[in-house]
Each structure stands twice: as structure tokens, then as C-alpha cells.
Amino acid sequence: MRIVAAALALFAEHGVSATSLQMIADYIGVTKAAVYHQFKTKEAIVVAAVEVELAKLEEVLDAAEAAERDKSSLETLLTQVIDLAVEQRRMVSTLLYDPVIVRLLGEHEPFQQFMDRLYRAMLGKNRDAESRLRVAMIASAIGGAVTHPLVADLDATMLRTELVRLTTDFLGLED
């Protein structure tokens, strides 16, 4: 869907609220009316855009749930999440922090359930405060680091490698 791709690019740059349907239409070279023919509302575009991005996460999450939960499967999950975050570098902070998307993730039930699955996969049976904080920190560290000005000069491969090393270290998963 060209519309969703355009929306994602514009959301990442300007945020959801500052992205108008006119901007999306211009981006792909059609009129607003053409966009409205495929999506009844702007909100529907936002939902579709979030779905597209979460779908990528879902694949690695399925795999993680299928495997038995041990150090190596957790490390695999972490590595794949990092791969995705680095690939989607420009999108990440929008998906994690844009107020419109945050509200959507909290209200839309399918999204809520998905986030629960993700957290459960990373936490396992450890639901104590420290474990939850560790996961919250790791998730934020990955999401924030990939767009941080301090490491804007690092190429994707370098960033990926170092992030995997430092996160497995922090979670105590080193071999």
C-alpha cells in the first residue's frame, strides 16, 4: 500500500498530528479524495501504519514463543528486535512515543494484546519490579539509541553489533 508507506515516512519526520492528508496525498502524487477512497479516516491510516510495523515484530515474536524459553532463545529474540530497530531507525521513536500512536496502542485491543505478548516473551515468569524495569530500560535503550545524535555517525552494522553486545551484557545473558 503506497499510502501506508507514505504515511509512515511522513509520520516519522513530522509526527502523526503534524502530518495532514494533503501531505500524504502530495507525497504519492494523488488528491486527498483518492486517499479517502481507500481509508475512511485519518485514524484508519494510522492504524494500518502501526499494523504494518508491528507485523514485522510479530514474526520474530512467533518464533520466540515457539522455542523453549532459555538464554539462547531470549538472545535470539533480542537480536532480532535490535535488527528491526536498526533497520527501521527513523520510525522507532514515532512508534514508541508519538502521543497519537501511544493512545492507539493503549485503546486498540489487538495492539494491547500484542504488546502483552511481547513483554511476556521478554520477561518470562519474572514479573518482579527489577525484571520489569530491566526490560523497560532495554526496550527504551534500543529504541532510543538507534536515533540518538551521539551515535548518528555509526553505520547500521556497527550499531547492530554493539547494541547486541551491550544489551546481552546488561541482561546477564553473556556466555
Added chain:
Amino acid sequence: MRIVAAALALFAEHGVSATSLQMIADYIGVTKAAVYHQFKTKEAIVVAAVEVELAKLEEVLDAAEAAERDKSSLETLLTQVIDLAVEQRRMVSTLLYDPVIVRLLGEHEPFQQFMDRLYRAMLGKNRDAESRLRVAMIASAIGGAVTHPLVADLDATMLRTELVRLTTDFLGLED
């Protein structure tokens, strides 16, 4: 300034772009025109709001620069940054990730210089990729964790204590 306080509260909830001057005026019970009498543009309000928040960071940064740079002064800085982040829990992700504010931090010279000072205080002479990534991760982990749904139930004291422990651990500053 009541306007700035209102703006900050609304920015934190809706983001800068989704916050109109009408909303700010309503919040403090005056008209838009009254707001425009004190701030020529919406941008000026955003600048003032960011200045107010950065001013809090500036105090602890001044202290860090005055002290000689060693483990204990770095730990002090980290602890105070965490204190501020926990106190300003609702504001943090807006200040770090709102597209309008990000653009402002990058374009406004005083803000740029301030961020440089902050990074320098945390990095010291270590400008290698791993050190920069560690700082980027720590900054993101702190900023993200304080608003993360996984730890929304933790009270401020608990969150503060655990964050200090885990971040000093990650930076290798434990005694």
C-alpha cells in the same frame, strides 16, 4: 509563567503539534489574544517551555562541571539526572522525542550548546563508539523507563532507587 506551565502540561499529553493556542488559553482561563500579548508566536511558547525544563538540568550540569571528573562525580550527575527524569516523568518523552522540540534542539544554538555540554559531562574524554553508544543507551533507558507501561505501577522512590542501581551497574561505576 502560567502560560508556560499550561503549555508544558498540554505538550506532555498531546504533543506540541496537537496543542493549539486555544487549548492553552482555555487551560488557564483566558483568550487566545491574551496569550498572544505575552508570546508573539506559538514557537516562542515552545522555546520558553523547553528553556524552563533545561534550566533544571543546567543546575546539576554546572555542579558536575565544577567537580573534578571521577567515578563519584559522574555517579552524582547520573543520580541527579535520574531524579529529574522521575520527577518530570510525564514531560520526559515529549522533551526527548517530540518532532517539534527535536527540531528546535537541533536548530536553536543555545540548546545545541547545552546538549553538547551535557554529553561532554557524561562522556569525558571517551569519544569512542562504544562509550558514545553506552551514554546514548543510558540516556534513552532513563528517559524511556520512567514512562514505560511495564513500570507504571512503581512509585517514584522505588523507580529512582532501582534506576540508579541499574544504570551505575551498566556504566561500570559500582563501588
Added chain:
DNA sequence: GTCTATAGAATGATAGAC
């Protein structure tokens, strides 16, 4: 599926009275 045209509301900003 795409277009033109437009409705109806909200936006940032200004003029001028009190």
C-alpha cells in the same frame, strides 16, 4: 480509483476597544 469542488470546523495570528 481518480478527479474537482466544497462544506464546516479549527488553526495561527492581528486590529482595536477597554
Added chain:
DNA sequence: GTCTATCATTCTATAGAC
């Protein structure tokens, strides 16, 4: 400093022709 009133623009969304 605050108000009413207004302007020009932009926004989401819809109607209807091709």
C-alpha cells in the same frame, strides 16, 4: 493585560462527475 471580532489559511471529510 484582557477582551471581542475577524482574517487568511489549513484541516478533515463528503458529494458527485468521469
